[in-house]
Amino acid sequence: MVEVTEAYLKAIIFQLNDEEYAMPVELVGSIERMMHVTRIPGAPDFVKGVLNLRGVVTPILDLRKRFGFEEKAYTDSTRTIIIHYNQINIGLIVDAAYDVVDIPKDRIEAAPEVIGGMHIDYISGVTKHEDRLLILLDIDKILETSNLNIIE
Amino acid sequence: MEMNEYLDVFIEESKEHIQALNDHLLKLESNLGDLGLVNEIFRSAHTLKGMSATMGFTDLADLTHKMENVLDAIRNDNISLTPIIIDIIFQAVDALESMVVDIINGGEGKKDVTELVAILQGVEQGEEVPTEQSVLEQPNRITTQSARLDEFELAVLNQSKENGFNNYQVNVQLQKTCLLKAARVYMVFEIFDQIGEVIKSMPTVTELEDENFEYDFTVILVTKDSPTEIEKKILKVSEVDHVLVEPFEVNYAGLEEEANIEHIETAQTLAVDIDASEEETKKKSFSSKTIRVNINRLDALMNLFEELVIDRGRLEQISSQLKNSDLQETVEHMTRISGDLQNIILNMRMVPIDQVFNRFPRMVRQLAKDLNKKINLEVVGAETELDRTVIDEIGDPLVHLIRNALDHGIETAEERSKSGKVEEGTLKLNAYHSGNSVFIEITDDGAGIDRQKVLQKAISNGIVKEEDADTFTDQQVFQLIMESGFSTADKISDISGRGVGLDVVRNKIEALGGTITIHSVAGEGSTFLIQLPLTLSIISVMLTEVQQEKYAIPLSSILETAIVHKKDIMRAHNQQVIDFRGKVVPLVSLKDIFQVPGELPNDEYFSVVIIKQGEKMAGLIVDTFIGQQEVVLKSLGNYLTDIFAISGATILGDGQVALIVDTNALIK
Numbered sequence: 001m002v003e004v005t006e007a008y009l010k011a012i013i014f015q016l017n018d019e020e021y022a023m024p025v026e027l028v029g030s031i032e033r034m035m036h037v038t039r040i041p042g043a044p045d046f047v048k049g050v051l052n053l054r055g056v057v058t059p060i061l062d063l064r065k066r067f068g069f070e071e072k073a074y075t076d077s078t079r080t081i082i083i084h085y086n087q088i089n090i091g092l093i094v095d096a097a098y099d100v101v102d103i104p105k106d107r108i109e110a111a112p113e114v115i116g117g118m119h120i121d122y123i124s125g126v127t128k129h130e131d132r133l134l135i136l137l138d139i140d141k142i143l144e145t146s147n148l149n150i151i152e
Numbered sequence: 153m154e155m156n157e158y159l160d161v162f163i164e165e166s167k168e169h170i171q172a173l174n175d176h177l178l179k180l181e182s183n184l185g186d187l188g189l190v191n192e193i194f195r196s197a198h199t200l201k202g203m204s205a206t207m208g209f210t211d212l213a214d215l216t217h218k219m220e221n222v223l224d225a226i227r228n229d230n231i232s233l234t235p236i237i238i239d240i241i242f243q244a245v246d247a248l249e250s251m252v253v254d255i256i257n258g259g260e261g262k263k264d265v266t267e268l269v270a271i272l273q274g275v276e277q278g279e280e281v282p283t284e285q286s287v288l289e290q291p292n293r294i295t296t297q298s299a300r301l302d303e304f305e306l307a308v309l310n311q312s313k314e315n316g317f318n319n320y321q322v323n324v325q326l327q328k329t330c331l332l333k334a335a336r337v338y339m340v341f342e343i344f345d346q347i348g349e350v351i352k353s354m355p356t357v358t359e360l361e362d363e364n365f366e367y368d369f370t371v372i373l374v375t376k377d378s379p380t381e382i383e384k385k386i387l388k389v390s391e392v393d394h395v396l397v398e399p400f401e402v403n404y405a406g407l408e409e410e411a412n413i414e415h416i417e418t419a420q421t422l423a424v425d426i427d428a429s430e431e432e433t434k435k436k437s438f439s440s441k442t443i444r445v446n447i448n449r450l451d452a453l454m455n456l457f458e459e460l461v462i463d464r465g466r467l468e469q470i471s472s473q474l475k476n477s478d479l480q481e482t483v484e485h486m487t488r489i490s491g492d493l494q495n496i497i498l499n500m501r502m503v504p505i506d507q508v509f510n511r512f513p514r515m516v517r518q519l520a521k522d523l524n525k526k527i528n529l530e531v532v533g534a535e536t537e538l539d540r541t542v543i544d545e546i547g548d549p550l551v552h553l554i555r556n557a558l559d560h561g562i563e564t565a566e567e568r569s570k571s572g573k574v575e576e577g578t579l580k581l582n583a584y585h586s587g588n589s590v591f592i593e594i595t596d597d598g599a600g601i602d603r604q605k606v607l608q609k610a611i612s613n614g615i616v617k618e619e620d621a622d623t624f625t626d627q628q629v630f631q632l633i634m635e636s637g638f639s640t641a642d643k644i645s646d647i648s649g650r651g652v653g654l655d656v657v658r659n660k661i662e663a664l665g666g667t668i669t670i671h672s673v674a675g676e677g678s679t680f681l682i683q684l685p686l687t688l689s690i691i692s693v694m695l696t697e698v699q700q701e702k703y704a705i706p707l708s709s710i711l712e713t714a715i716v717h718k719k720d721i722m723r724a725h726n727q728q729v730i731d732f733r734g735k736v737v738p739l740v741s742l743k744d745i746f747q748v749p750g751e752l753p754n755d756e757y758f759s760v761v762i763i764k765q766g767e768k769m770a771g772l773i774v775d776t777f778i779g780q781q782e783v784v785l786k787s788l789g790n791y792l793t794d795i796f797a798i799s800g801a802t803i804l805g806d807g808q809v810a811l812i813v814d815t816n817a818l819i820k
Contacts, residue, residue: 036807036808036809038701038801038808038809038810038811039701040788040792040795040798040811041745041746041747041748041795041796041797041798041811042746042747042795042796042797042798043792043795047792049809050788050789050792050801050809051809052803052807052808052809054455054456054459055454055455055456055458055459055803056455056786056789057786057787057788057789057801057803057809058789059788059789059791059792087790088789088790088791089789089790089791090789090791143791
């Protein structure tokens with residue numbers, strides 16, 4: 001069993017702008033449907049606001065905005081993935097979240113140098129899984145607070 | 153490993169019990185006959201024994217056990233209490249204390265107590281204390297020697313009495329020249345067997361046969377013969393020096409063993425006849441029983457409770473719609489219970505202010521040395537409890553105020569003696585509860601605040617106009633020293649800085665929802681009085697609405713609310729202002745500050761919340777007032793820090809998050 005857990009990365013698959021992304025399962029606290037979000041004035045535009053997650057005020061990032069994709073109205077499949085990382089609780093709004101897969105670690109490749117997209121910074125690797133291309137995210141880059149230009 | 157959690161409690165309680173032992177022993181020493189005190193000591197020792205045994209400190213348990221036996225014998229009158237016994241018990245308590253100290257220092261509480269244990273055991277069995285040579289003790293010694301009887305022996309003795317036999321304790325002393333002690337003993341026992349039955353012999357028969365005794369032995373004899381007859385018969389045996397026959401009282405001598413057997417029972421009966429002082433000690437020990445809980449767990453509990461409150465709100469709404477009396481009753485009951493629950497949860501977050509105070513004595517000592525002043529620090533009310541969040545924040549302001557008092561308040565020894573004061577200045581810290589607030593007083597008996605000096609300084613710094621100076625009350629003058637850019641010390645020192653101190657202190661305290669006031673009498677000293685809310689986690693707010701968004705403004709910073717007509721708004725320096733009760737107050741729109749999306753309604757009237765910070769005021773324009781509410785303050789988390797003019801968030805009854813406005817940031 002130990003070998004298995006070492007060799008595989010268990011990840012939650014979510015969809016964003018018709019691409020599939022993988023998020024290590026141990027970071028994910030829960031997956032929520034859309035709830036009422038309170039806007040935070042003065043926060044960067046990709047910070048959607050805060051919501052009440054069972055009594056904990058949790059900030060929410062809109063990943064579409066974070067990656068510079070065009071905005072899309074929320075649908076029934078829109079989900080908020082709640083992540084616990086480095087003492088930070090945060091929610092990421094994604095188009096859909098539907099699967100958990102085991103990704104062999106040796107099949108993870110470094111992000112291609114030239115992809116042409118502006119969000120290459122946030123990618124830590126890619127992998128192919130049953131004919132699907134999964135993009136692994138660099139959570140540090142996404143949360144990076146230096147990008148938070150708080151307007152004073 | 154689990155035990156570690158209890159170690160603190162164990163140490164606290166042990167210290168308490170040892171203190172109690174010492175106190176009571178001292179009292180007992182001056183009043184040897186007071187059995188109530190013996191009972192107190194016994195109880196402390198008994199509890200200590202139980203605790204240390206549970207914690208696995210065997211040496212501690214052993215020693216207390218022996219102590220307990222001795223005390224038990226004393227209170228059952230089996231041993232009479234002498235100052236020497238008290239000394240021995242004192243020694244035992246000292247040993248206990250050193251063991252507890254060892255445990256505190258991370259040791260295992262081990263100590264070689266065999267000697268003490270042996271002495272105590274000796275005392276318990278009525279042996280003479282090594283230093284004691286009293287002849288008077290002799291008969292006593294015999295009786296107590298004979299006191300070790302088991303249940304069976306006791307039963308026989310009791311029965312013999314009922315059947316008309318007499319119980320005697322016979323002490324036979326052989327001549328020191330006697331050569332065949334065993335033979336003589338045999339002969340004496342022959343006689344005993346003829347006249348009755350030996351119930352017990354001390355030393356035992358085997359020991360006597362082995363000549364394993366000095367020159368005397370004692371037996372308990374059941375017989376119909378009279379003492380004189382027994383004596384005569386035994387004296388017929390040669391080499392017997394003398395014989396002492398005494399009636400043997402079962403009740404009297406049997407008690408010790410009985411007490412040991414019925415030990416638990418005794419403890420139980422004890423619990424029944426509680427006297428007032430015992431009740432007091434009990435209370436004391438109960439109040440110190442604590443468990444340590446990670447603050448995160450308490451936060452989690454609080455969060456869950458908030459969820460409950462939100463659901464409660466919904467339930468209340470539903471029940472009022474359905475108008476079902478059973479449902480309404482249940483919901484009302486639930487409301488009351490959850491109210492109590494809220495109080496308990498909030499109370500759990502309270503910690504004594506001692507956590508902040510305890511670092512001050514050292515600090516004051518060091519500062520006094522640096523400043524070359526003589527200072528005596530008095531701390532009162534260190535046990536006053538405050539919410540954990542307040543405790544974390546209040547330390548720095550207090551340090552500032554203490555430094556200020558030492559530097560500017562209390563004079564040097566020479567100056568003090570010149571003005572006829574004692575050389576040593578006194579700084580007093582006093583904390584206490586009153587109503588829903590906690591007060592912290594910092595009092596010094598120094599020079600006090602010099603009104604003229606403050607005013608001069610304020611005038612030269614441009615804080616106050618010269619012509620206004622005379623109209624200021626003392627109170628207003630004192631508040632001036634907490635304005636920014638103010639320092640009255642002639643000498644700028646490292647200790648209280650360049651006057652950036654006190655205004656920071658005031659801001660901090662106001663940010664905590666508190667106030668600070670100053671009282672001072674020239675030449676006699678000053679008092680800084682800080683008033684703080686009991687808790688920061690629940691605050692009263694005015695809930696307001698701006699477009700679709702709700703903002704909460706802390707009630708503590710609201711002066712009042714007003715409806716202002718459009719035509720009353722004036723402009724000064726490109727800033728909207730209103731004339732509010734004779735004062736020019738700048739107006740700001742929350743919609744502008746928070747960039748709230750939406751159209752500004754073209755109303756004739758504006759709803760304005762007048763906020764204050766110290767002497768400054770501002771008006772906040774909102775769309776509507778929703779009302780006053782108690783809310784739970786929540787942080788925005790580690791991700792969103794430093795959001796301008798937002799101090800936190802709260803969850804409203806409908807489950808939505810509302811932001812709390814940081815009014816201090818809006819008044820500049």
